[in-house]
Amino acid sequence: MNAVTTTAPLNLGAVRWTGFKTIVIREFGRIIRIWGQTIVPSAVTAVLYFAIFGSLIGRRVGAMGGFDYKQFIAPGLIMMSVITNSYGNVVASFFGAKFGKHIEELLVSPLPNWVIVGGYAAGGVVRGLLVGATVTVVSLLFTHLHIHHLGVVFAALLLTSVTFGLGGFLNALFAKNFDQVNWIPAFVLTPLTYFGGVFYSVDLLPDWARTLSYFNPILYMVNAFRYGFLGVSDVGVGTAFILMAGAAVVLFGAAVLLMDRGTGTRD
Amino acid sequence: MNALSVRGLTKTYRNGVQALKGVDLDVEQGDFFALLGPNGAGKTTLIGIMTSLVNKTSGEARVFGHDIDRELEAAKACIGVVPQEINFNLFETPYTIVVNQAGFYGIPRPVARERAEKYLKQLQLWDKRNGISRGLSGGMKRRLMIARALMHEPRLLILDEPTAGVDIEIRRSMWDFLREINDRGTTIILTTHYLEEAETLCRNIAIINGGRIVERDNMSSLLRRLHVETFVLNLRDALTEAPELGAAYVVRLVDDHTLEVEVSKDDNLNDIFARLSTLGVEVLSMRNKVNRLEEIFIRLVEGRGTDDGRPALDTRAAAGAAR
Numbered sequence: 001m002n003a004v005t006t007t008a009p010l011n012l013g014a015v016r017w018t019g020f021k022t023i024v025i026r027e028f029g030r031i032i033r034i035w036g037q038t039i040v041p042s043a044v045t046a047v048l049y050f051a052i053f054g055s056l057i058g059r060r061v062g063a064m065g066g067f068d069y070k071q072f073i074a075p076g077l078i079m080m081s082v083i084t085n086s087y088g089n090v091v092a093s094f095f096g097a098k099f100g101k102h103i104e105e106l107l108v109s110p111l112p113n114w115v116i117v118g119g120y121a122a123g124g125v126v127r128g129l130l131v132g133a134t135v136t137v138v139s140l141l142f143t144h145l146h147i148h149h150l151g152v153v154f155a156a157l158l159l160t161s162v163t164f165g166l167g168g169f170l171n172a173l174f175a176k177n178f179d180q181v182n183w184i185p186a187f188v189l190t191p192l193t194y195f196g197g198v199f200y201s202v203d204l205l206p207d208w209a210r211t212l213s214y215f216n217p218i219l220y221m222v223n224a225f226r227y228g229f230l231g232v233s234d235v236g237v238g239t240a241f242i243l244m245a246g247a248a249v250v251l252f253g254a255a256v257l258l259m260d261r262g263t264g265t266r267d
Numbered sequence: 268m269n270a271l272s273v274r275g276l277t278k279t280y281r282n283g284v285q286a287l288k289g290v291d292l293d294v295e296q297g298d299f300f301a302l303l304g305p306n307g308a309g310k311t312t313l314i315g316i317m318t319s320l321v322n323k324t325s326g327e328a329r330v331f332g333h334d335i336d337r338e339l340e341a342a343k344a345c346i347g348v349v350p351q352e353i354n355f356n357l358f359e360t361p362y363t364i365v366v367n368q369a370g371f372y373g374i375p376r377p378v379a380r381e382r383a384e385k386y387l388k389q390l391q392l393w394d395k396r397n398g399i400s401r402g403l404s405g406g407m408k409r410r411l412m413i414a415r416a417l418m419h420e421p422r423l424l425i426l427d428e429p430t431a432g433v434d435i436e437i438r439r440s441m442w443d444f445l446r447e448i449n450d451r452g453t454t455i456i457l458t459t460h461y462l463e464e465a466e467t468l469c470r471n472i473a474i475i476n477g478g479r480i481v482e483r484d485n486m487s488s489l490l491r492r493l494h495v496e497t498f499v500l501n502l503r504d505a506l507t508e509a510p511e512l513g514a515a516y517v518v519r520l521v522d523d524h525t526l527e528v529e530v531s532k533d534d535n536l537n538d539i540f541a542r543l544s545t546l547g548v549e550v551l552s553m554r555n556k557v558n559r560l561e562e563i564f565i566r567l568v569e570g571r572g573t574d575d576g577r578p579a580l581d582t583r584a585a586a587g588a589a590r
Contacts, residue, residue, distance in 0.1 A: 010341050015373030022370025029363065101354035105415075108318040108348050109371035110340040262322050 027123025076198030086128035090168030113259035124165025153228030166251035276326030301469035347421030372419035
């Protein structure tokens with residue numbers, strides 16, 4: 001073997017880029033390895049939503065926002081799967097790495113914390129996009145999807161999955177056991193998603209509830225995404241993108257800061 | 268240049284435990300260095316600080332001249348670490364684990380694949396490369412962690428009890444492998460509870476106890492400071508009582524075919540054999556009662572030293588207490 005005994009200058013840029021790619025490749029490998037847990041459930045859930053809410057109940061609901069109800073809920077269902085999966089991927093993977101101690105593989109490496117955070121968030125994006133694509137295919141089995149603005153669709157998908165991937169990272173940093181991994185998705189994420197305009201337009205709500213809904217960040221994500229498909233939105237699309245970008249930046253900064261402090265990873 | 272240089276390193280955990288109380292330590296480039304100490308002495312904390320798994324409280328540390336406060340990435344790039352506990356993903360394959368680890372150090376994937384083959388073959392894991400790591404034996408898991416640590420070909424390899432739970436045959440082959448790595452220029456810091464391992468492999472040694480370095484010396488000179496050794500002699504014929512070898516020697520009859528003789532470093536074994544021969548006692552074989560380094564280690568961690576703070580290393584009492 002050839003042990004390195006001389007001082008070679010460290011190309012930090014190359015090390016960071018290779019390290020980032022490796023984290024993403026590893027996350028992709030994990031998603032594919034356990035596809036029955038990562039991809040399939042969202043597809044099954046989407047089929048159930050379309051069958052029950054779309055075909056059975058939706059027939060009686062009629063038009064929503066000027067569109068067939070199934071068409072109206074399709075972007076929301078896709079976005080809901082992206083939110084839960086990008087969040088779930090990072091929280092499960094990072095907490096699993098903490099629990100199994102293999103997070104140390106990264107902590108002892110020369111990768112700075114912002115690369116580690118970015119790599120895990122990108123893993124969340126990969127899962128979000130894979131599941132989003134799967135649910136889109138499922139949606140096409142039940143309804144026709146018109147695309148109003150492809151750029152808005154992708155930008156909303158990307159920003160949402162980054163934001164929730166980073167949210168999952170923060171959850172995993174603080175979590176001390178598996179219960180704490182599930183608290184946020186069960187008691188915060190799911191209610192916010194259901195009240196985030198996935199199944200209805202906020203125009204249907206009484207004033208106080210509509211006002212309250214505007215404090216729900218998921219409302220902006222779902223509506224920005226819906227605008228990309230249908231060209232209609234309950235909120236200003238520009239405002240939605242500013243909020244999503246702002247949330248991503250703040251969460252990224254918080255995650256890196258906490259990693260630098262060693263919160264949840266180092267003593 | 269020193270591979271590792273530590274000055275005034277302290278660590279106090281949140282629960283108030285002071286794991287390191289001002290450690291100063293230098294390890295020369297190319298050395299095979301033993302860092303020994305009882306459980307809780309501070310070895311793993313010291314290693315944790317070097318590898319940034321533990322935040323230090325105060326002090327300075329440099330790895331090949333790179334300050335871990337100012338040039339952490341460069342310092343970490345020099346280090347490969349084999350931790351005490353298994354810390355790879357048990358659901359990944361050995362091949363994936365080592366290739367990914369290389370990636371975390373910036374090694375391009377084609378190079379990582381070549382190195383994976385080289386190190387997995389050298390550590391006799393190539394046949395297991397595509398199985399789930401959870402199915403590996405304890406010894407294989409340890410070897411996998413060594414292969415993983417070598418993937419970026421570090422200049423400093425830190426091994427925290429690498430052979431714990433490994434059978435003798437594999438341990439010996441791991442020793443040969445580590446010697447080879449060291450011969451080719453990699454500095455190695457080894458912590459182990461197998462003192463024979465440290466004595467066999469290492470050229471220099473530090474003993475840490477209670478968060479402080481209590482001894483730092485060349486291995487051979489440290490062993491020479493051992494004043495008394497106890498030898499166990501196996502006899503051809505049975506004896507009923509210990510033979511009289513004179514006032515210079517303490518002799519005990521362990522059983523009818525086994526004698527224990529304490530020998531000062533000023534005495535010589537020829538004299539003992541001559542006296543036994545005169546008495547008609549035939550010796551079939553002889554061995555040290557305990558490993559020499561073990562005798563010194565016990566003495567040091569018991570905290571018995573001379574007035575100037577140097578340990579006396581007269582192990583007559585200490586060795587007896589340890590048995």
